[in-house]
Amino acid sequence: MSAILIFMAGLAVIISWWMAHQRLTSKPWLEVGTASDTPGFDVSSIETAKIGLGVFLAVVGALFTLFISAYFMRMGLADWWAIPLPGLLWVNTGVLLVSSIALQWTKIRAQQDQIEAVRAGLLVSFVTAAGFLVGQVFAWRELVDAGYFLADNPANSFFYMITGMHGLHILGGLVALSRTSLKVWEGASAKKVRLSVELCAMYWHFMLLVWLILFALFAGWANDFVDICRQLLT
Amino acid sequence: MVNVPSSIDDTIPLAEVEDVELYHPHSWWTTYVFSQDAKVIAVQYSVTALSIGLVALVLSWLMRIQLGFPGYFAFIDAERYYQFITMHGMIMVIYLLTALFLGGFGNYLIPLMLGARDMVFPYANMLSYWLYLLAVLVLVAGFFAPGGPTGAGWTLYPPQAVLSGTPGGKDWGIILMLISLILFIIGFTMGGLNYVVTVLQGRARGMTLMRMPLTIWGIFTATVMALLAFPALFVASVMMLFDRVLGTSFFMPAIVEMGEQLQHGGGSPILFQHLFWFFGHPEVYIVALPAFGIVSDLISTHARKNIFGYRMMVWAIVIIGALSFVVWAHHMYVSGMNPNFGFFFATTTLIIAVPTAIKVYNWVLTLWRGDIHLTLPMLFALGFIVTFVNGGLTGLFLGNVVVDVPLSDTMFVVAHFHMVMGVAPIMVIFGAIYHWYPKITGRMMDETMGRIHFWVTFLGAYLIFFPMHYLGLLGVPRRYYELGETAFIPASAHSLNEFITIVALIVGAAQMLFLFNLIWSLRRGKEAGGNPWRATTLEWQTPTTPPPHGNWGKELPVVYRWAYDYSVPGAAEDFIPQNQPNPDRLSMENRS
Numbered sequence: 001m002s003a004i005l006i007f008m009a010g011l012a013v014i015i016s017w018w019m020a021h022q023r024l025t026s027k028p029w030l031e032v033g034t035a036s037d038t039p040g041f042d043v044s045s046i047e048t049a050k051i052g053l054g055v056f057l058a059v060v061g062a063l064f065t066l067f068i069s070a071y072f073m074r075m076g077l078a079d080w081w082a083i084p085l086p087g088l089l090w091v092n093t094g095v096l097l098v099s100s101i102a103l104q105w106t107k108i109r110a111q112q113d114q115i116e117a118v119r120a121g122l123l124v125s126f127v128t129a130a131g132f133l134v135g136q137v138f139a140w141r142e143l144v145d146a147g148y149f150l151a152d153n154p155a156n157s158f159f160y161m162i163t164g165m166h167g168l169h170i171l172g173g174l175v176a177l178s179r180t181s182l183k184v185w186e187g188a189s190a191k192k193v194r195l196s197v198e199l200c201a202m203y204w205h206f207m208l209l210v211w212l213i214l215f216a217l218f219a220g221w222a223n224d225f226v227d228i229c230r231q232l233l234t
Numbered sequence: 235m236v237n238v239p240s241s242i243d244d245t246i247p248l249a250e251v252e253d254v255e256l257y258h259p260h261s262w263w264t265t266y267v268f269s270q271d272a273k274v275i276a277v278q279y280s281v282t283a284l285s286i287g288l289v290a291l292v293l294s295w296l297m298r299i300q301l302g303f304p305g306y307f308a309f310i311d312a313e314r315y316y317q318f319i320t321m322h323g324m325i326m327v328i329y330l331l332t333a334l335f336l337g338g339f340g341n342y343l344i345p346l347m348l349g350a351r352d353m354v355f356p357y358a359n360m361l362s363y364w365l366y367l368l369a370v371l372v373l374v375a376g377f378f379a380p381g382g383p384t385g386a387g388w389t390l391y392p393p394q395a396v397l398s399g400t401p402g403g404k405d406w407g408i409i410l411m412l413i414s415l416i417l418f419i420i421g422f423t424m425g426g427l428n429y430v431v432t433v434l435q436g437r438a439r440g441m442t443l444m445r446m447p448l449t450i451w452g453i454f455t456a457t458v459m460a461l462l463a464f465p466a467l468f469v470a471s472v473m474m475l476f477d478r479v480l481g482t483s484f485f486m487p488a489i490v491e492m493g494e495q496l497q498h499g500g501g502s503p504i505l506f507q508h509l510f511w512f513f514g515h516p517e518v519y520i521v522a523l524p525a526f527g528i529v530s531d532l533i534s535t536h537a538r539k540n541i542f543g544y545r546m547m548v549w550a551i552v553i554i555g556a557l558s559f560v561v562w563a564h565h566m567y568v569s570g571m572n573p574n575f576g577f578f579f580a581t582t583t584l585i586i587a588v589p590t591a592i593k594v595y596n597w598v599l600t601l602w603r604g605d606i607h608l609t610l611p612m613l614f615a616l617g618f619i620v621t622f623v624n625g626g627l628t629g630l631f632l633g634n635v636v637v638d639v640p641l642s643d644t645m646f647v648v649a650h651f652h653m654v655m656g657v658a659p660i661m662v663i664f665g666a667i668y669h670w671y672p673k674i675t676g677r678m679m680d681e682t683m684g685r686i687h688f689w690v691t692f693l694g695a696y697l698i699f700f701p702m703h704y705l706g707l708l709g710v711p712r713r714y715y716e717l718g719e720t721a722f723i724p725a726s727a728h729s730l731n732e733f734i735t736i737v738a739l740i741v742g743a744a745q746m747l748f749l750f751n752l753i754w755s756l757r758r759g760k761e762a763g764g765n766p767w768r769a770t771t772l773e774w775q776t777p778t779t780p781p782p783h784g785n786w787g788k789e790l791p792v793v794y795r796w797a798y799d800y801s802v803p804g805a806a807e808d809f810i811p812q813n814q815p816n817p818d819r820l821s822m823e824n825r826s
Contacts, residue, residue, distance in 0.1 A: 001508055008462070008559055015458075019552070028444045028544065033794035035815035039440030048354050048435040055430050055461070059423055063465040066512070070469060070505060074484060079500030150480055154500065157482035161472070 003072060007065040011058060053199050057206050060169065064210050067165065068217060071158050072226050083155045085219055086142045092135035093215055099128035100208040103201040110197045115190045118197065122181045125204070129174055136167050159218060166211060173203050256784050257356055268364075270356035271783050272341045272428075275363050277674065279337035282363075283330050284749070286370050290325035293318040295742050302735025304716040312715040313401040316385030319713070321376070323388025324411070327517065328418060329370055331659055335524040336422070336460065337366060339666060340429045340453045342674065346773035347450050349438025349791040349813075351784045353428040362428070365421025372414040381405025387713065389510060392485040392503050396478040398492065408478055412471045419468045422460065429457040438772070440793035444548070445812070447771050447797040448541065451548050452527020455555040456520045463516035463559070470509035477501070507569055511562035518655055519558040523551055525662035526593055529615045531797070532665050533597055535769045536612035537604030538808050540798035543596045550589035557586050567635050568642045576635040583633035587626070594623060605801065605808075609767070610684040614665030617692045618658050625654025628703065643713070646706025649699045657695045664691070664748070671752075672766045676779050677759030683751040687744050694741035701730050768809050771797050775811050 033039055044051065074080070106121025140160065148156050180196040216222050259265040269275060297318050300310045310318075341359070345352050353359045376383030385401030386394060386408060398404040402411070433446075433454045446454075473484040477498070485506040486498030534541040541547060563571060563579040597619055606612065628650040632638045641647060664687070671679050706712075709722055717723055717731075765774040777787040794815040801808045 001512065004466075004512065005560075011462070012556060022443045024444060024548065025545070026442075026444050028442070028796035029540065029798070031795075032799075032816045033440060035794075035817065038792060039794070041437070041439055042442045043435045043437055048431060051434055052355060052427055052431045055427055056423075059427075059461045059465060062462050063468060066466050066469040066509065070473065070484070070509060073505050073508070074502060077500055077502060079483075150476075151482045151497070154483055157476060157480075157484060161476060161482075165472075 001069050001073070003069040004062070004065045007062060011062075047195060049195060049199060050202070053202055057203070060206070060210075064162075064165075064214070067158075067162050068213070071162070071217065074154050074158065075226065077154075079153065080155055081153050082220055083143065083148055083153070083159050083218070084146075086139045088135060088139045088142060089215065089218075092132050092139065093211065095128050095135060096132045096208055096211055099125045099132060100201075100204045102128060103197070103204045107197050107201040110190050110194045113190045115184065118190055118193065119184055122177065122184060122197070125200075126174065126177055126181060129170060129177070129204070133167055133170055133174075136163055139163075162214060166207070166214060169210075170207055173200065173207060176200055176203070256351055259783070265783075268360060270352070270360045272345050272353045272356070272359060273674075273781065273785075275359055276338050276341035278363050279333055279341060279366065282367055282370060283334040283338060286325055286374070287330040287334075288745075288749070289374070290322045290330060291742055291745060293322040293325075295739060297322065298735040298738040300715070302732045313385060314382070315715045316387070317383050317401050317407070320385050320388055320390075320411075321373075321383050325373070326656065327388065327521070328415070329373065331521045331655075331663075332422070332460070332517070333366060334663060335521060335659070336429065336453065336457055337363065337425055339449075339524060339528065339670075340425070340457065342670065343449055343773065344429055344432050344453065345436065346673075346776070346781060346785060347447050347771055348433065348436055348441055349772045349786070349793060350432060350436035351786065351790070354432045354436050355424075355428050358424040359428045362421045362425030365417055365424065369414045369418035369421060372410055372417060376402065376407050376410040376414075379406035379410060381407055384408040384411045386411075389514070390474070391510075392474060392477065392501075392506050393487060393489055393498075396474065396486070397489070409475065412475045412478075415467060415471045416475075419464045419471075422464060426457045426461045429453060430461065438791050438793055441772075441812075444545070445793055445796045447527075448530040448544070448547055448551070449524070449527040449771075451551050452523040452525070452530075455551050456523040459516045459523070459555050459558065460520045463513045463520065466509050466513035470506055470513070473509075474506065504566075504569060507566050508562070511565045512559075514565060515562040516555075516558045519554055521655060521659050523555060525618065525659045526551060528666045529618050529662050530593075530597065530600075531771065532611045532615040532662075532669055533600050534798050534800060535669075535767050536609050536615070537601050537606045538800045539600055539604040540800055541596065542599040542602075543592075544796065544798065546592055547596055550592045553589045554586060557582060557589070561586065564633055564638070567638045580633055580635050584630065587630060590626060594619065594626075609668075610679070610681065610688065611665040611669035611767075613685075613688045613692075614661045614668065617688065618661040618665065621653055621661060621695065622658040625650060625652075625658055629654060641706060643711050644706035645702050645710045645712050648712050649702035649706055652702075653695075653699050657699065661692070664688075667752070669767065670773075671755070672762030672779075673773055673776075674780055675756055675759070676762055677755055677757075678762045678766060679755045679759055680751050683747055683754075687748045687751065690744035690747075691741055694737050694744065697737040698734050698741065701734055705730060768807070770799055770809050770811050772812055775813055 102121055102125040106118055106125060109117035109121055140163070143156075143159075150157055150160050176196075177200050180193055180200055183193050183196065213222075257270045259269065259271075264270075266274060269278075296307070296310055297315065299306055300315055341353070344350070373383075379402075381402050382405070383402055384390070384395065384407035386403065390408070390411065394400045394403070395408055396403050400408075402408050433450060437446075473482075476482045477484055477486050481497050483498045483501040485503055486496070486501040487503065488499035489496050530541050530547060561579055561582045563575060564583045567576060567579075628646070632641060632647065632650055668679055668684060671677075705727055708724070708727055710717065710727055717728070762779065764776065764779045767774070772791055772793070773781075775791060776785060791813040792815075793812050795810065795812055797812055799805075799810040799812075802810055
């Protein structure tokens, strides 16, 4: 459970930082306003939808960190044989990276009000993200053909389960992205879709980060980290 | 005069927010069924939660009848008994308490108490309810599936949860249970995002965080915790579903069932316990924190006194929320662990008693020399304080490893748990319903029926659970279908069980009176008016009652003070609403 505790500690730092800016030591019983000065809104100037997505990403982060925690704990038991990673995963990683970069580019174009570029950028990121999913399915098939079935070994089970969960999240992202694209195709201005594109980009970068961590995990590069954690606990 | 900054602009950076564009329903369906209005969603959540809670209540009756009068009903066999235990626990903890506090009270109170028109993402909010309803239906489907619902206990520990010895283990029971949990969590996440972001971004002018009523602080913190804790249950459920359906071995060790070696091997049941309790312990506080918050407001309003130590109360809520994430393994003392871990978790567990005790002191000090009105909400609030203190004290016993190990499998744990997480929050739920019913419906609930309901429930709960502690100390084990003739259990323990059962039946019946009152008062209750309790918080200041879609009519309220200005010296009335400014300083000076 060390991975999730580290994640929680990180969140705790962010929450504490936020709370430190909220005048939590003020004495509200002494601060009564008078009719002549109308108080302002005490809310953040960041768009509400972005804050909403941020909170959601924290939840998604907790979800994947818990999967990773379970992975580490199960990994320590005797019957674990690591699964060989299909080379295709490198390609998929590249494709997802392109998708993320494309959306970042689209976002900048949307901010500059260039609707034609936005249209092209959305198309590229949609196709590449969908390509990533197809690639993942091929990677699964490659593994199955090589005889690595889901229930044979916990390493296999974790691989299929966690990549599947990640794929589902990308799929959900594609739904949001296609709704944004639809708006653009129906003739919405760049101003109108700017926020949607920014949200998609934020989500894409996050899912890319999650994928890179998972990739490192499956490739065994995280083993040193696990050993450190284990030593900390014993 | 108090020290007010000449303009609030000096201290708080201004963020101008346009008035939100409200979704406007066009038909009966979108107004009352597929509604995006938080108040309608709140009522939907509450009615669904209370209905499924009624099922859990009947299940507890059946269990008590079996324990008090073994074999009285032939249809309660051992399998059914375990199914009743499991469903009773799961329904009460998740589908009633969590859903009612966050989905019910959260939806109703957050926008109204903060001066918002609605939640910030109304569409996701609506989806949240429908997913919750679907989760409840899948859960109930377990009763009608072949083999019945799962009987694994509400903690669903593997490997027994998915083996044929457990009811529903090899049938549909456990599968439906896990799917229902997964649906619930997805639905909750949609609602939870709304509650959190509305508190962050939906507040009216002048409603700083430190001016929020403690109810909102409780619900807000609990939602943040729930958003981070439920994923653990989600992960555990998904992995167990894989084990059960696809034959993986996440949790399943090598095991022989009915003389047959199963495919599973090498899995770790302890892993499940870690995941489950990483959710399970915060869950206690997910239920308790909204209760803490609500009870603070009930006490302050009905004792006509400002809450004692508001800042402490806020900090205590936040600290309890944070600490509750590092105590989960105290549920696993009997699973065996490194003694250093036991020491660590016992220490963190006992430390939680500090902020909790601060809260209890502050409630008592709020009551001290207050103008206490023994209204229905106040009665239930007082009932909560004593019950919570009682349940909390036995928690100190169980938090210690050496005391917990012998007591863990006895009725003592059942008694502790029901006091602290069953009766105490339910008291707050009742108090809150009596308190806010006039705002929701425009009518008061019947006082006489309410008083009967309170005294039977309160005294009854003590008659049920006090003797249960004693049974536990005697060594009467929990989870047993029947005790039979056992040397160390005296005959008196059996008579005590009969007594508990009879009281439990009566207390259960009193809840029917409550439900009757709930429906009866809809039409026949006294007209309440807009602010029957003469309370300060914003929800009582709406232009019309019940509040319409959009809550506030043309103008959003502006907040000038905190939520607890009761009995202010020199004020005309014994309460000053949050949206009432002080007279201008100039006129004040002229007067003096």
